[in-house]
Amino acid sequence: MSFDYLFTGFGVALAWQNLLIGIAGCFLGTLIGALPAVGPINGIAILLPIAYTAGLPPESTLILLSCVYFGAEYGGRISSILLNVPGDASAVMTAIDGYPAARAGRGGQALVISAIASFCGGVTSSLLFVFFAPLLGLLAIRFGPAEYFVLMMFAFATLASMVGEKPVKTLIGCVLGLLLTTIGLDPTSGAYRFTFHQPELHDGIEFIVLVIGLFSISEILLLLEHQISGSFKPVELKRGFPSWADIRSCIPSIIRSIGSGFVIGVLPGTGASVASAVAYTTEKRLLDKGTFGKGDLRGVAAPEAANNSAATGAFVPMLTLGVPGSGTTAVMLGALMLYSITPGPQLFVERPEIVGGLIASFFVANALLLIMNIPLIQVFVRLLTLPNWVLVPAILILSILGVYSAYSSITSVLLMIGIGVGGWMLRKLGFDMAPVILGFVLGHLMETNLRNALAISGGEPQILFKSTVSITLWVMAAAILVLPWWVKRRADRRNG
Amino acid sequence: MTSDVHTATGQLGERVAAGLIAAFGAGVIIATTQIEFAFSSDPLGPRFFPYVLGGLLVVLGLLYLRSPGGGSAMPQRQILLRQGFLLLVTVLAILSYPLVGFLPASVILVAIVSRLFGASLLQAVLTGAIQSVLFWALFGPLLGTHLPTGSLWGV
Numbered sequence: 275m276s277f278d279y280l281f282t283g284f285g286v287a288l289a290w291q292n293l294l295i296g297i298a299g300c301f302l303g304t305l306i307g308a309l310p311a312v313g314p315i316n317g318i319a320i321l322l323p324i325a326y327t328a329g330l331p332p333e334s335t336l337i338l339l340s341c342v343y344f345g346a347e348y349g350g351r352i353s354s355i356l357l358n359v360p361g362d363a364s365a366v367m368t369a370i371d372g373y374p375a376a377r378a379g380r381g382g383q384a385l386v387i388s389a390i391a392s393f394c395g396g397v398t399s400s401l402l403f404v405f406f407a408p409l410l411g412l413l414a415i416r417f418g419p420a421e422y423f424v425l426m427m428f429a430f431a432t433l434a435s436m437v438g439e440k441p442v443k444t445l446i447g448c449v450l451g452l453l454l455t456t457i458g459l460d461p462t463s464g465a466y467r468f469t470f471h472q473p474e475l476h477d478g479i480e481f482i483v484l485v486i487g488l489f490s491i492s493e494i495l496l497l498l499e500h501q502i503s504g505s506f507k508p509v510e511l512k513r514g515f516p517s518w519a520d521i522r523s524c525i526p527s528i529i530r531s532i533g534s535g536f537v538i539g540v541l542p543g544t545g546a547s548v549a550s551a552v553a554y555t556t557e558k559r560l561l562d563k564g565t566f567g568k569g570d571l572r573g574v575a576a577p578e579a580a581n582n583s584a585a586t587g588a589f590v591p592m593l594t595l596g597v598p599g600s601g602t603t604a605v606m607l608g609a610l611m612l613y614s615i616t617p618g619p620q621l622f623v624e625r626p627e628i629v630g631g632l633i634a635s636f637f638v639a640n641a642l643l644l645i646m647n648i649p650l651i652q653v654f655v656r657l658l659t660l661p662n663w664v665l666v667p668a669i670l671i672l673s674i675l676g677v678y679s680a681y682s683s684i685t686s687v688l689l690m691i692g693i694g695v696g697g698w699m700l701r702k703l704g705f706d707m708a709p710v711i712l713g714f715v716l717g718h719l720m721e722t723n724l725r726n727a728l729a730i731s732g733g734e735p736q737i738l739f740k741s742t743v744s745i746t747l748w749v750m751a752a753a754i755l756v757l758p759w760w761v762k763r764r765a766d767r768r769n770g
Numbered sequence: 771m772t773s774d775v776h777t778a779t780g781q782l783g784e785r786v787a788a789g790l791i792a793a794f795g796a797g798v799i800i801a802t803t804q805i806e807f808a809f810s811s812d813p814l815g816p817r818f819f820p821y822v823l824g825g826l827l828v829v830l831g832l833l834y835l836r837s838p839g840g841g842s843a844m845p846q847r848q849i850l851l852r853q854g855f856l857l858l859v860t861v862l863a864i865l866s867y868p869l870v871g872f873l874p875a876s877v878i879l880v881a882i883v884s885r886l887f888g889a890s891l892l893q894a895v896l897t898g899a900i901q902s903v904l905f906w907a908l909f910g911p912l913l914g915t916h917l918p919t920g921s922l923w924g925v
Contacts, residue, residue, distance in 0.1 A: 324909075327915055440839065440840050442830055442833050442834050442837070443834065443840065445826075445830050446791060446827070446830045446831070446834060449823050449826050449827050449830060450827075452819075452823055453798065453820070453823050453824075453827070456819060456820050456823070460807070460816040462810060462811060462812055462816065463807040463808075463809065463810040463811070463815060463816045464807065464808075464809075465805050465806060465807035465810075465816040466805075466806075467802075467805050467816055467820060468801060468805075468820070494856070495853050495856070495857075497887075498849070498852060498853055498856060498886065498887070499845050499849050499853065501887055501888065502848065502849050502852060503845075503846075503849065661887070661888065661889070662887040662888065663884040663885070663887040663888050663889035663893065663894070663897065664884070664889075664897055664901075666883060666884075666887050667879075667880040667883040667884045667887070667897060667898070667901055668901055668905075670860065670879070670880075670883055671876060671879070671880060671901060671902070671905050672905065674860075674864065675905055675909045675915070675917075678915070678917070679909055679915040682915075682916065684864060684865065684867060684868065687864050688861065688864055688865075691857065691860060691861060691864070695857065698853075699787070702783075702841060702842055702844065702845075703783070703784055703787050703840075703841040704784075704839075704840035704841035704842065721819045724814070724819075725812040725814050725818075726812070728812055728813050728814055729811060729812040729813065732813070733813035
């Protein structure tokens with residue numbers, strides 16, 4: 275296995291201008307993650323058009339976005355722990371034990387533990403990435419249209435069984451996301467679908483419009499609701515570092531969570547939020563003696579380690595297969611496409627500075643973030659105390675400008691607002707936004723590959739079940755769908 | 771008791787939404803029949819995928835109708851009115867960009883949103899002015915985005 279691309283990458287990532295971009299990205303990401311309402315996906319979606327407009331080269335843009343991504347994963351825990359307002363979905367599990375710890379005056383300890391767990395998760399998973407990404411890249415060569423279609427089916431299957439308490443809602447979200455991709459010109463037949471003779475819809479719905487609408491605008495509406503109902507209350511942070519015994523007690527949880535987090539992160543359609551949920555529930559099952567949910571630091575360490583591990587793992591399918599492992603890497607995939615870069619195994623050979631620079635930036639970002647985070651905890655906390663009347667208008671204007679600067683279209687901005695209202699309704703109904711985003715991102719790939727596969731086979735659907743890779747993926751998808759149901763049914767029978 | 775009423779209202783809302791999702795799926799199927807194309811190089815054609823998705827939405831909507839849950843009740847009228855007001859102001863500000871320009875429209879938008887989130891009049895006006903100028907400077911002169919200057923001012 276050649277690591278030449280990595281050496282090239284460290285050269286790129288440690289170039290002074292990219293290092294500065296990385297530091298800025300880490301700082302901005304931590305702020306973005308820490309701010310309630312602006313998660314990593316929003317931060318990246320807002321910064322992508324800025325980076326593009328500023329004319330940054332692709333490797334610098336990717337370094338900036340990945341540093342923002344990791345920074346946001348680090349920062350997301352701050353509002354989670356202090357305010358019980360997760361910066362994004364992956365920080366939800368951190369709030370379960372982090373917030374009670376903060377209420378008990380151990381907020382500083384919880385923040386330090388989460389920074390250490392995030393660092394361990396980020397660095398270890400980056401090492402796993404170095405060893406496994408090229409192998410997965412070799413596997414990607416064996417992927418044809420049929421295999422890619424089955425891979426999409428597998429991604430949806432993992433999402434359906436693992437996200438949320440209501441798989442029906444997850445599936446509806448996926449279908450809505452998929453449906454949105456059918457709007458516009460069909461590239462295969464040249465037919466206009468669901469454009470209703472509106473020229474603005476001929477190109478379909480732009481990804482940034484959808485992401486900013488679904489996340490930022492809907493969050494602003496929810497924040498207004500919390501503001502008026504009085505359920506938005508900041509808490510005071512007290513100083514304090516965890517003892518060595520506290521840190522030692524978290525180590526086994528961190529190790530287990532890194533492993534499970536990376537595997538889940540690699541699976542397309544799962545991502546950091548699923549990884550943190552699995553890690554937390556596993557640790558709760560293994561270790562809970564009535565302390566979980568009441569400020570147990572292991573309940574903070576586990577989801578944080580898994581969260582950052584999955585954040586790295588999600589890049590594996592994105593770079594090697596062109597399939598995003600999470601909503602955020604879906605935006606990163608959009609960034610690659612914006613620069614006309616096609617992800618896949620050839621990317622490691624043809625553009626080593628991009629892949630290597632990105633992987634090297636994972637290590638650099640995690641080191642920078644640990645150095646920045648521990649001493650700066652108090653500073654971030656003060657920024658969090660900014661009142662909503664300063665914060666929310668800034669989010670709104672950034673959202674409007676993010677879309678306008680990308681498309682120079684008032685219609686796109688209005689569409690974003692409309693999508694935001696739809697997103698708010700879905701969130702009120704208890705829908706997760708990630709399936710909608712993933713459906714949207716995977717939709718084109720899914721339809722195009724299915725149609726290409728059937729065009730190759732002359733309409734014979736057997737092509738979808740022919741290769742070993744396809745059969746393996748079908749079996750895995752079926753197992754993921756059936757196993758939880760079967761286990762639950764068995765447990766129900768046992769309990770009478 | 772209040773919680774029960776809250777849950778019941780939430781479930782009613784979810785049932786209505788589930789019905790709408792199923793109806794939307796049916797609408798997608800009908801709209802798909804209207805897609806016109808002369809030739810397709812693949813055996814499925816451009817109608818297949820929307821048909822499947824529309825059908826799936828109908829089935830999933832009905833499944834959701836059978837077992838709602840997990841959603842929260844719609845907010846009170848007062849909250850809904852404020853949310854509606856926020857959206858109205860935002861849409862009006864966006865629509866007025868070509869006429870009055872980004873900067874004046876944004877100052878007013880930010881000030882009103884700031885006020886909605888609890889700022890005093892002075893705080894709201896200052897927030898509106900400072901944030902609008904900062905973001906205009908960041909996106910306009912610094913990043914080179916052509917922000918609307920406003921036809922009203924003859925620019």
